[in-house]
Structures are given as structure tokens and as C-alpha cells.
Amino acid sequence: MAASRSLFSIPSISSLVTFVLLVGMSCAQLSANFYASSCPNVLTTIKTAVNSAVSKEARMGASLLRLHFHDCFVNGCDASVLLDDTANFTGEKTAGPNNNSLRGFEVIDNIKSQLETSCPGVVSCADILTVAARDSVVALGGPSWNIALGRRDSTTASLSAANSNIPAPGLNLNALISAFSNKGFAAKEMVALSGGHTIGQARCTVFRNRLYNEANINASFAASLKANCPSSGGDNNLSPLDTTTPNSFDNAYFRNLQTQKGLLHSDQQLFNGGSTDAQVNAYSSNSATFFTDFANAMVKMDNLSPLTGTNGQIRTNCRRTN
Numbered sequence: 001m002a003a004s005r006s007l008f009s010i011p012s013i014s015s016l017v018t019f020v021l022l023v024g025m026s027c028a029q030l031s032a033n034f035y036a037s038s039c040p041n042v043l044t045t046i047k048t049a050v051n052s053a054v055s056k057e058a059r060m061g062a063s064l065l066r067l068h069f070h071d072c073f074v075n076g077c078d079a080s081v082l083l084d085d086t087a088n089f090t091g092e093k094t095a096g097p098n099n100n101s102l103r104g105f106e107v108i109d110n111i112k113s114q115l116e117t118s119c120p121g122v123v124s125c126a127d128i129l130t131v132a133a134r135d136s137v138v139a140l141g142g143p144s145w146n147i148a149l150g151r152r153d154s155t156t157a158s159l160s161a162a163n164s165n166i167p168a169p170g171l172n173l174n175a176l177i178s179a180f181s182n183k184g185f186a187a188k189e190m191v192a193l194s195g196g197h198t199i200g201q202a203r204c205t206v207f208r209n210r211l212y213n214e215a216n217i218n219a220s221f222a223a224s225l226k227a228n229c230p231s232s233g234g235d236n237n238l239s240p241l242d243t244t245t246p247n248s249f250d251n252a253y254f255r256n257l258q259t260q261k262g263l264l265h266s267d268q269q270l271f272n273g274g275s276t277d278a279q280v281n282a283y284s285s286n287s288a289t290f291f292t293d294f295a296n297a298m299v300k301m302d303n304l305s306p307l308t309g310t311n312g313q314i315r316t317n318c319r320r321t322n
């Protein structure tokens, strides 16, 4: 009896294990139709809200794209960047690259509250931010791409990872390549993603040193920027990252680099006599190639270490854990 029971139980346990593994694996996949029955209006809700925010203020499209980038580069696209600091919780909002700089939180809050009304407890903040970034690029004239859904939200955040994983504007080409390589991106993908600087603004404090101390900057461009970014003071004064068409997602960013009109030190590093010059030239003359490469690299960014299955949670309020 004992022998036959154990003969019986061994295959059942192993098939149970196999079953659990298969179910676990299928839950752990992102999929295009993740909310098809649980929240069929999710994509139109996000797109409508993003279009409205961008039509009120074009820069908001840039801010939402950057918010997503700063989420994904810090322990994956898990909405960790959205968590507010509290008396007993330190999030990522005061990290060097984020403090007084990230914006767009209210747009995400607004989308989340609409979705909590139509599909309570269903749509993650991480998915909202991922789709909002894509819709922002589209709203400003850039390429679109498909997004697999089903990310879940973190219950943690990392100030130290935000400080160390998000590339700084003072980096040289090799350091930019390695910051992206640490996240699984090739140098070519780093250059394509840097094209995100075809939209949006930067503060004087992040480009002042370039204006006053660097040689590879167009003289007339530098002179015009100095008016709004003095050698001391005016830290928060803004200038467009793409001086030509700051509110259009196009390839002008790369053409600006060819005439030494990159705003950040890190921008001009992509066209400074090094290994990425040829790619900048290619994107400058062919926006379709830039759009294709940017979209493919964004799909890769969107898929950085998502929480899936039963990991993490679906936050009710993107600013705090449940």
C-alpha cells in the first residue's frame, strides 16, 4: 500500500509542480491584450489624457517621456519613481537627476484616478506611465510602437540606484555607452534613445559649464544661451534641448549636433570625432531610420525588469503603496 501510494504521489507532485511552473510563467509574461476584458478603455483613456495635457503644454510630452526613462533605469519599469517621500519612506524623487527636475506626476495621477473609477484596482501605474510616454512621443509627431502590458507596481524605491543608474549630463562618450550597456543597450541604441532630447527643456545648472568652459560648442549658439544662463545665478532658467524645433519629435536634435549645438555636454559627446559620429550623420539625413531605431529601443526600455504575476501590487494611488 505504502509503495503504491508513493508511486502514485510522485507523478502527481511532479505534474503539479509542472502545472504551477507553467501557470507562473504564463502570468509572468506581458501581453498586448492584458486588459482586454478587465479594462477595455485603458488605451483610449490614457491617450485622451495625454493629448489633452500636451495640447495645454507641449513640454508635458517631453516630461512624461523622461519620467518613464527615469523609472525604467532604476530597477525596471515598476513606477518606483512615482512614490512620494514620507516620514518613514525615502523614494527616488530627491535623487540628483530627479530633484527639482522631474515633472508630469499630476498627469499620471489624473489618468490613474480616471482608471480607478472605470476599472478599480486593475491598471498599474507602471503600465500607465509606459503608455503615456509612447502617446507623448506620438502627440509631438514621433513614431509609435506596440506595448505589451501587465507590469505591476513596486512597493519599494531606491534613491541610491536612481543616483547611480541614471546617466549624468557631464558624462563622456565611453561613460554614456557603459551606463546604457549596464541596462542591456548597445551604443547604437544609446544614440537612438538620446534622440529623446529632440523635445523638452533643461535648466541652466546642467549646461552652464558647457557654455563657459567647453570648446566644442557653436560660438553664436553659446552667446545666445548665455543671455539666459549667466555664469552665476539663474540656475532654473530653461533652454530647449533641441534649439531648432523644441516641441516636435523629429531628427533636428541630430542636425544640431553636426553644428555643435548640442545643449548638454553628453549630447555633444555623440558627435565629437568619436565612434558615434557616423550614426548622428545617418539620423540627421534620414528621420525614418531614427524613428525606427528609437521605437525599437523604446520597446526594449519598456520591457526592463517588469514586475509580473503576483510580484508587486496594483497601487490605488501612484504616489504611495497600498
Ligand code: HEM
Residues within 6 Å of the ligand: 059, 061, 062, 063, 064, 065, 066, 069, 100, 101, 102, 103, 167, 168, 169, 170, 171, 176, 193, 194, 195, 196, 197, 199, 200, 201, 202, 203, 204, 206, 241, 264, 266
Ligand atoms: C544619454 C544620457 C542622458 C542624459 C545624460 C540625460 C540628461 C538629461 C538632463 C540633464 C536633462 C535636463 C534636466 C533638467 O534640467 O531638469 C534631460 C532632459 C530630458 N531628457 Fe534626458 N538624458 C539622457 C537620456 C535621455 C533619454 C534616453 C531620454 C528618453 C528617451 C531622455 C529624455 C529627456 C527629455 C524628454 C528631457 C526634457 C524633459 C522636460 O522638458 O521636462 N533623456 N536629460
Ligand SMILES: *[C@@H]1O[C@H](CO)[C@@H](O)[C@H](O)[C@H]1NC(C)=O
Residues within 6 Å of the ligand: 086, 087, 088
Ligand atoms: C509609515 O508611517 C505611516 C504613517 O505615517 C504608517 O501608516 C505606516 O505603517 C508606516 N510604515 C512603515 C513601514 O513603518
Ligand SMILES: *[C@@H]1O[C@H](CO)[C@@H](O)[C@H](O)[C@H]1NC(C)=O
Residues within 6 Å of the ligand: 094, 095, 099, 100
Ligand atoms: C532638493 O531640492 C530642494 C530645493 O527645492 C533642496 O532644498 C534639497 O536640498 C534638494 N535635495 C537634495 C537631496 O538635493
Ligand SMILES: *[C@@H]1O[C@H](CO)[C@@H](O)[C@H](O)[C@H]1NC(C)=O
Residues within 6 Å of the ligand: 218, 219, 220, 221, 258, 259, 260
Ligand atoms: C555655428 O552656427 C552657425 C549658425 O547656425 C553656423 O552657420 C555655423 O556653421 C556653426 N558652426 C559650426 C562650427 O558648426
